[in-house]
Amino acid sequence: MISYTYMTCRMGAWKAALSAATTxxxxxxxxxxxxxxxxxxxxxxxxxxxxxxSNGMARAGTIAMRRGEIRTPAFMPVGTAATVKxxxxxxxxxxxxxxxxxNTYHLMLRPGxxxxxxxxxxxxFMNWPRPILTDSGGYQVMSLAKxxxxxEEGVEFRxxxxxxxxxxxxxxxxxxxxxxxxDIVMAFDExxxxxxxxxxxxxxxxxxxxxxxxxxxxxxxxxxxxxGAALFGIQQGALDEGLRRRSADALRAVGFDxxxxxxxxxxxxxxxxxxxxxxxGCQLPAEAPRYLMGVGKPDDLVGAVGRGVDMFDxxxxxxxxxxxxxxxxxxxxxxxxxxFAEDAGPLDPRCACPxxxxxxxxxxxxxxxxxxxxxxxxxxxxxxxxxxxxxAAMRGAIERGIFTDWAAGFLRDxxxx
Amino acid sequence: MISYTYMTCRMGAWKAALSAATTxxxxxxxxxxxxxxxxxxxxxxxxxxxxxxSNGMARAGTIAMRRGEIRTPAFMPVGTAATVKxxxxxxxxxxxxxxxxxNTYHLMLRPGxxxxxxxxxxxxFMNWPRPILTDSGGYQVMSLAKxxxxxEEGVEFRxxxxxxxxxxxxxxxxxxxxxxxxDIVMAFDExxxxxxxxxxxxxxxxxxxxxxxxxxxxxxxxxxxxxGAALFGIQQGALDEGLRRRSADALRAVGFDxxxxxxxxxxxxxxxxxxxxxxxGCQLPAEAPRYLMGVGKPDDLVGAVGRGVDMFDxxxxxxxxxxxxxxxxxxxxxxxxxxFAEDAGPLDPRCACPxxxxxxxxxxxxxxxxxxxxxxxxxxxxxxxxxxxxxAAMRGAIERGIFTDWAAGFLRDxxxx
Numbered sequence: 001m002i003s004y005t006y007m008t009c010r011m012g013a014w015k016a017a018l019s020a021a022t023t024x025x026x027x028x029x030x031x032x033x034x035x036x037x038x039x040x041x042x043x044x045x046x047x048x049x050x051x052x053x054s055n056g057m058a059r060a061g062t063i064a065m066r067r068g069e070i071r072t073p074a075f076m077p078v079g080t081a082a083t084v085k086x087x088x089x090x091x092x093x094x095x096x097x098x099x100x101x102x103n104t105y106h107l108m109l110r111p112g113x114x115x116x117x118x119x120x121x122x123x124x125f126m127n128w129p130r131p132i133l134t135d136s137g138g139y140q141v142m143s144l145a146k147x148x149x150x151x152e153e154g155v156e157f158r159x160x161x162x163x164x165x166x167x168x169x170x171x172x173x174x175x176x177x178x179x180x181x182x183d184i185v186m187a188f189d190e191x192x193x194x195x196x197x198x199x200x201x202x203x204x205x206x207x208x209x210x211x212x213x214x215x216x217x218x219x220x221x222x223x224x225x226x227x228g229a230a231l232f233g234i235q236q237g238a239l240d241e242g243l244r245r246r247s248a249d250a251l252r253a254v255g256f257d258x259x260x261x262x263x264x265x266x267x268x269x270x271x272x273x274x275x276x277x278x279x280x281g282c283q284l285p286a287e288a289p290r291y292l293m294g295v296g297k298p299d300d301l302v303g304a305v306g307r308g309v310d311m312f313d314x315x316x317x318x319x320x321x322x323x324x325x326x327x328x329x330x331x332x333x334x335x336x337x338x339x340f341a342e343d344a345g346p347l348d349p350r351c352a353c354p355x356x357x358x359x360x361x362x363x364x365x366x367x368x369x370x371x372x373x374x375x376x377x378x379x380x381x382x383x384x385x386x387x388x389x390x391x392a393a394m395r396g397a398i399e400r401g402i403f404t405d406w407a408a409g410f411l412r413d414x415x416x417x
Numbered sequence: 418m419i420s421y422t423y424m425t426c427r428m429g430a431w432k433a434a435l436s437a438a439t440t441x442x443x444x445x446x447x448x449x450x451x452x453x454x455x456x457x458x459x460x461x462x463x464x465x466x467x468x469x470x471s472n473g474m475a476r477a478g479t480i481a482m483r484r485g486e487i488r489t490p491a492f493m494p495v496g497t498a499a500t501v502k503x504x505x506x507x508x509x510x511x512x513x514x515x516x517x518x519x520n521t522y523h524l525m526l527r528p529g530x531x532x533x534x535x536x537x538x539x540x541x542f543m544n545w546p547r548p549i550l551t552d553s554g555g556y557q558v559m560s561l562a563k564x565x566x567x568x569e570e571g572v573e574f575r576x577x578x579x580x581x582x583x584x585x586x587x588x589x590x591x592x593x594x595x596x597x598x599x600d601i602v603m604a605f606d607e608x609x610x611x612x613x614x615x616x617x618x619x620x621x622x623x624x625x626x627x628x629x630x631x632x633x634x635x636x637x638x639x640x641x642x643x644x645g646a647a648l649f650g651i652q653q654g655a656l657d658e659g660l661r662r663r664s665a666d667a668l669r670a671v672g673f674d675x676x677x678x679x680x681x682x683x684x685x686x687x688x689x690x691x692x693x694x695x696x697x698g699c700q701l702p703a704e705a706p707r708y709l710m711g712v713g714k715p716d717d718l719v720g721a722v723g724r725g726v727d728m729f730d731x732x733x734x735x736x737x738x739x740x741x742x743x744x745x746x747x748x749x750x751x752x753x754x755x756x757f758a759e760d761a762g763p764l765d766p767r768c769a770c771p772x773x774x775x776x777x778x779x780x781x782x783x784x785x786x787x788x789x790x791x792x793x794x795x796x797x798x799x800x801x802x803x804x805x806x807x808x809a810a811m812r813g814a815i816e817r818g819i820f821t822d823w824a825a826g827f828l829r830d831x832x833x834x
Contacts, residue, residue, distance in 0.1 A: 086790040111758070111783045119761060119779055127775045242560060322790075327516040331770045341528070344536055358544045362536055366499060373739075373790060 004114040047257045055403035057308035060395040066228040068130040070098040073305045075387045076313040081106045082126045085318050086380045091127040099131040101313040106139035113176040121181030133184035134177045138167050139191045170214035178222045187215035191233040191249050194268045205236040209250040209388030216254050231259035238263050240281045243333045248283035258289040265294040281308035302407050305394050321380030324368040331417050340365035354383035437771040456690035464647040472820035474725035477812040483546040483645040487515040490722045492804045493730040498523045499543045502735050503797045506545040513805030514821040518730040524558035525574045530593040538598030550601035551594045554585050554641040556608045585633035595639045601680045604632035604650045611685045620655040633671045633758040647674035654681050660697045682711040698725035719824050722811050734804045738797030748834050757782035770802035773834040
């Protein structure tokens with residue numbers, strides 16, 4: 001099998017190297033000059049994306065980073081406030097997660113970036129030694145904070161927790177993410193609603209591109225690469241192909257380790273999202289991972305992987321777990337439903353997670369009805385394990401060259417009820 | 418070392434057998450006729466209480482039951498609604514618990530005793546294969562239910578969940594506990610407030626003794642012993658030595674596998690509780706375990722063990738864990754306190770639990786302030802582990818013959834702040 005390893009250089013010029021894939025899935029670095037340089041310096045890989053196999057736009061690969069490898073397509077559980085809600089980090093890892101996401105907006109307010117830095121960074125604080133991606137805070141400021149004021153410089157706002165006044169700029173966002181100790185740092189961006197007038201979408205996209213350049217400069221000045229961190233840019237432009245093209249070109253000119261597709265999963269619906277991905281994915285560099293932010297439902301993930309997306313994050317499996325909803329190969333289940341009251345079977349007979357091994361639907365129904373914390377814990381654990389099994393199944397199907405057929409079969413079973 | 422094994426026969430006559438203790442703490446049964454009979458029938462021990470060592474009234478021992486051994490003095494975590502709140506059962510076991518308590522009142526209302534029986538009983542339902550003790554429902558009916566009506570027959574009440582009408586009698590309580598699959602069944606009793614007039618306390622105690630006789634008959638008729646279950650009686654009489662004596666004599670005349678001390682830990686204060694235990698413990702048979710219901714704080718446990726108590730249950734370690742309070746060898750800590758915001762040390766440097774191994778006080782402060790479920794999970798796990806380490810330390814001190822000195826040292830450290 002042939003695989004392609006892509007490694008990014010400082011300031012964004014790209015090198016691609018062709019090399020033989022190792023059988024254990026580790027990214028081979030022997031044939032690249034940069035790899036030799038890193039090896040000679042005694043350092044492990046900062047960021048290398050290897051594609052092991054592809055089916056059409058779908059592709060299976062690995063991102064090598066100092067804190068560990070990320071198998072792609074990857075799903076990142078959301079650990080908003082320095083915890084994946086209702087989960088111990090060991091259980092998050094056991095579910096199959098290689099990387100988690102944390103929210104800059106929440107962490108800057110509580111416990112605070114400087115405090116986190118004094119305590120040795122987020123990895124030590126929350127006992128998660130593997131890669132962490134932090135968002136830029138831009139999206140959450142606009143959706144959560146009070147009294148926002150948007151300028152060319154950034155966003156001034158008041159905390160939703162205590163009303164305290166804060167300012168987020170590209171420079172401050174990057175500084176916070178570096179203090180947190182993020183492995184993957186996101187450029188600061190603004191995400192308008194997809195249903196705004198096109199002129200407004202365009203102006204916002206242009207602003208995000210100026211912020212992307214400032215983010216790159218701030219990241220480089222902070223010594224981000226020497227610290228082992230990577231920087232991703234974020235494409236904007238809502239549902240418009242021309243704006244997405246201009247955004248992609250602007251990001252490519254700056255150069256990033258990876259490219260996120262922002263501004264989707266904000267209420268436009270699956271059909272519009274897929275239509276946008278049909279052109280957005282191709283506009284972004286093939287050599288770098290593509291990350292679709294905030295997505296999604298299991299069928300969203302399958303459709304997006306088929307359109308070339310490599311990374312995802314979403315609160316759905318964790319939030320649903322706290323609300324009595326379970327995802328299964330046969331579709332979602334609402335455990336509050338009385339029909340489960342005496343159902344002695346597991347949530348999903350095809351699932352290998354601890355919840356399905358040890359507990360019945362009847363018990364999970366009881367815990368959910370009684371509002372017991374253990375219900376949230378067990379359903380969250382199942383949902384995260386289901387999402388990771390889904391990603392593993394997609395990687396396997398791509399590696400076997402049967403992704404399209406696999407996806408059709410998945411959707412048939414998932415939508416059977 | 419010499420140890421005493423006590424095994425109860427049907428209908429309450431006592432046999433005691435003297436035998437050599439095995440070094441691994443397993444109860445030796447070789448020298449008892451009953452043990453030989455059980456062994457010949459291929460059955461394991463239903464209920465055998467062995468005292469390995471004693472210091473004054475304090476004693477260390479083992480209760481052997483079919484689902485496992487219970488090391489005494491024992492602390493039973495409370496699993497009210499078929500879950501020890503915020504804990505997986507594997508973690509409850511890993512904390513050192515040999516037995517848990519479940520509440521008849523809650524389970525009869527949700528999921529319902531008949532439903533639990535159809536689902537294979539509580540052990541399978543909640544994935545806890547070891548011994549379970551159920552309370553009788555009497556205490557909780559009086560404290561939680563609406564529109565209670567107390568008669569000689571029992572208590573009629575309305576559910577606090579949905580207002581549905583129910584009746585608890587001695588016979589119904591035993592039937593429910595047997596359907597749940599309890600290993601230790603409690604006699605049905607009434608628990609008046611300790612500050613009621615003495616005549617009222619006396620009448621209530623006499624009623625509870627009549628209910629105890631009915632409970633014994635109902636348990637025997639249900640085939641409780643053949644199913645491997647044990648039955649405990651409950652002494653009442655509030656703080657009055659004469660009433661406690663009459664209650665103990667009444668229970669002894671009926672005969673039970675173990676004897677609970679009820680009607681304490683209801684607001685009388687530690688001094689009055691200890692004063693009552695000073696005579697109540699001696700009134701109950703030395704051959705059977707003594708169980709102090711609903712107790713308590715760590716210093717309550719130490720004082721009660723010194724007064725001859727073998728078993729405890731209390732919501733304090735679990736409830737406190739959900740409220741940001743941790744128990745440590747240096748006294749309780751309130752994790753909400755701002756002084757922990759940058760404290761990188763563990764909750765308790767002397768504690769061997771996973772929370773103390775993996776997380777800082779600063780992180781637990783953050784989780785508690787943020788209302789994160791993981792904070793409740795980690796503090797509950799620590800508190801239960803601390804309680805079990807406390808019980809193990811008391812057992813060790815009794816076995817080494819230094820309980821009094823150990824207790825003085827414990828209280829000095831625990832109250833140092």
